[in-house]
Amino acid sequence: MRLVCFFFGLILISCGGQSQDKINGVSFVGSREEVTQAHIDPxxxxHANYAAVMPFGFMRNPEHPELTFNTDHQWYGETARGARQYIDVLHKNGVQVMLKPQIWIWRGAFTGDMIMPTDDDWSTxxxxxxxxxxxxxxxxxxxxxxxxxxxxxxxxFIKHRPEFWNDLIGKVRxxxxxxxxxxxxxxxxGRTPFWDQLDYVGVNAYFPLCEKQTPxxxxLTxxxxxxxxxxxxxxxDLKKPILFTEFGYRSMDYTGKKPWLVDRIQENVNLKAQADATQVIFDEFWDEDWFAGGFVWKWFIHHDKAGGYADNRFTPQNKPAESVIREHYAQVKKSKL
Incomplete structure (x- = not known):
């Protein structure tokens, strides 16, 4: 039987079938409560084989030098205790985890613009x-x-304090x-200086693709x-695989114009645009040897209440894009990465 499976695997590879080592992930959003089996079943x-678990730290503004995290004032899923519980339940179901701590700045200010006003503030x-x-x-x-x-x-932060990041990576290792x-x-x-010290080139893949209302x-291709x-x-050049640490599209008109938009703009719901853009990203990347896979942005634990046909936000839940993801992820259920 093992011999048959071995040769069958060789046939799949020789026929150009989809690589068996892709990360097919979801960005698993922290909630107020513990995760149960009912939350993992969707x-x-x-057929996701990975989930990103995302505890948060909070800042008052982009120039405030103190980061608050793992407190009783946060949602359960955003703390270390909650992250551990989420990871344990995901692992029990055979889902591997990328732990991805993130910063949230009050009122949603962009973390990429964060600059401390003085050297002392940077050190703090x-x-x-x-x-x-x-x-x-x-x-x-x-x-x-x-x-x-x-x-x-x-x-x-990286441009202003590159040596900090070199030291941090060593300490994390x-x-x-x-x-x-x-x-x-x-x-x-393209300008991140420390990829040679990491295992994946991680990219949040909100690339502008076109300005069509319904592309x-x-x-899109x-x-x-x-x-x-x-x-x-x-x-x-780096001899490192690309990993889409986030990818996804909003279910709205002009979804390919500025895919990074997170504000509550009033563009009309466009389910087809989201589904087609999701299909294209799979078609373009998942068969490439240099591509490791990615994490859909984003997936809420209460699946029955998430997304839906009237929602113009990122989640694919209860929308046609969810079927696109299911069909693709079903091709590869386990990852060896």
Missing amino acids: VLKI FEKSYEDFILTYAKLAEETQCSVYCIGTELDE QVFKGKLTYAANWDEY TVET AGWQPWKTKLKQISE
């Missing part, structure tokens, strides 16, 4: 951020997470023995080509 039904913030990242690196190791993400969209990445914004990853598959060429070249 993740299993779309660095101590706070290091504590944040090492706290969760230890949790990632204790819970045997497969991947740990050391930051998300922190372009100015001493604590966590799994694979490391960083989640660079779509317009940032066709052909238009054409829009991807210059970005895809650059991603492939960086992967080859």
Whole structure:
């Protein structure tokens, strides 16, 4: 029987079938409560083999040097205790985890623009951020997470304090023995200086593709080509796989114009645009050897209440895009990465 399976695997590879080592993930949003089996079942039904668990730290404003995290004032799923419980339940169901601690700045200010006003403030913030990242690196190791993400969209922080990041990566390596990445914004990853020290080139893949109200598959495909060429070249130059630490589209008109928009704009719901854009990203990337996979943004634990046909936000839940994801992820249920 093992011999038959071995040869069958060789046939799949020789026929150009989809790689068997892709990360087919969801970004599993923290909630006020513990995760139960009922919350995990929808993740299993779309055949996801990975989930990003995302505890949060909070800042008062982009110049405030103190980062608050793991407090009783946060939602359960955003704390270390909650993250551990989420990871345990996901692991019991055979879902691997990328632990991805993130910063939220009051009123949703963009983390990539965060700059401290003085060197003293930078030093204060660095101590706070290091504590944040090492706290969760230890949790990632204790819970045997497969991947740990050391930051998300922190372009100015990296540009102003590059030595801090070199030191931080070394300290994380001493604590966590799994694979490391960083989640660079779509317009940032090309200048991130420390990819050679990590295992994946992590990209939040909100690339602008076109300005059509309801873009066709052909238009979306054409829009991807210059970005895809650059991603492939960086992967080859660094000899590192590309990982989409976040990817997804809002179910609204003009979804390919500025896919990063998170504000509550009043564009009309457009379910077809979201579904087609999701299909194209699978078609363009998941068969590429230099591409490791990615994490859909975003997936709420209360599946029955999430998304739906009147929702113009990112989640694919209870929309046609969910079926696109399910169909694709069903092709590869387990990851070896």
